[in-house]
Amino acid sequence: xxxxxxxxxxxxxxxxxxxxxDCVYETRDTTYYLFWYxxxxxxxxxxxxxxxxxxxxxxxxxxxxxxxxxxxxxxxFTITASQVVDSAVYxxxxxxxxxxxxxxxxxxxxxxxxxxxx
Amino acid sequence: xxxxxxxxxxxxCKSGTSVKIECRSLDFQATTMFWYRQFPxxxxxxxxxxxxGSKATYEQGVEKDKFLINHASLTLSTxxxxxxxxxxxxxxICSASGRNPGELFFGExxxxxxx
Numbered sequence: 001x002x003x004x005x006x007x008x009x010x011x012x013x014x015x016x017x018x019x020x021x022d023c024v025y026e027t028r029d030t031t032y033y034l035f036w037y038x039x040x041x042x043x044x045x046x047x048x049x050x051x052x053x054x055x056x057x058x059x060x061x062x063x064x065x066x067x068x069x070x071x072x073x074x075x076x077f078t079i080t081a082s083q084v085v086d087s088a089v090y091x092x093x094x095x096x097x098x099x100x101x102x103x104x105x106x107x108x109x110x111x112x113x114x115x116x117x118x
Numbered sequence: 119x120x121x122x123x124x125x126x127x128x129x130x131c132k133s134g135t136s137v138k139i140e141c142r143s144l145d146f147q148a149t150t151m152f153w154y155r156q157f158p159x160x161x162x163x164x165x166x167x168x169x170x171g172s173k174a175t176y177e178q179g180v181e182k183d184k185f186l187i188n189h190a191s192l193t194l195s196t197x198x199x200x201x202x203x204x205x206x207x208x209x210x211i212c213s214a215s216g217r218n219p220g221e222l223f224f225g226e227x228x229x230x231x232x233x
Contacts, residue, residue: 043227111160
């Protein structure tokens with residue numbers, strides 16, 4: 001069965017600190033997708049990244065970076081020089097892939113509430 | 119701009135009434151849409167997979183007679199909460215698979231409060 005574990009329920013940092021959000025997943029599929037979403041208090045899900053299981057390259061986008069390691073089934077997310085606007089709940093999610101690559105349903109982790117203090 | 123739109127964004131209703139939530143794909147055809155529910159301070163849980171022109175597939179524990187899903191066209195799926203009760207109060211979010219591999223778009227969510 002597929003499962004996503006975000007062991008950190010809440011994290012509190014002071015502005016400008018770096019913070020890493022952990023995500024560990026379980027799946028028997030060889031082809032799958034991993035996602036990170038941000039959910040601010042307003043509720044909408046903000047897409048951050050999608051990574052397929054064949055692409056283990058780490059990715060950097062501005063202050064955000066992701067470390068995907070299949071050997072440890074982890075897909076960790078780091079925010080560098082955090083800002084108050086980064087305060088939100090962050091979800092890691094896993095999806096198996098249909099034949100042809102279409103995205104299937106997402107299995108979400110329990111989320112990590114990040115509070116960035118000024 | 120948003121490619122998946124949900125309506126209404128929030129709704130308050132009396133216990134016993136039914137509420138319909140719409141999920142529209144704005145500029146693409148969505149053969150498959152998904153409905154999730156999120157209770158306060160909890161994760162998103164998949165309720166059902168909605169397939170255009172066929173019956174929805176419900177996850178274990180989700181009452182199909184209570185949460186009616188209709189995917190009558192390639193751009194619209196609806197979730198109807200029938201005979202709503204306070205315990206149905208939740209945030210409901212839909213998503214649709216995009217045209218490219220791995221693409222998935224979420225609606226803005228609909229917050230339901232049942233009094």
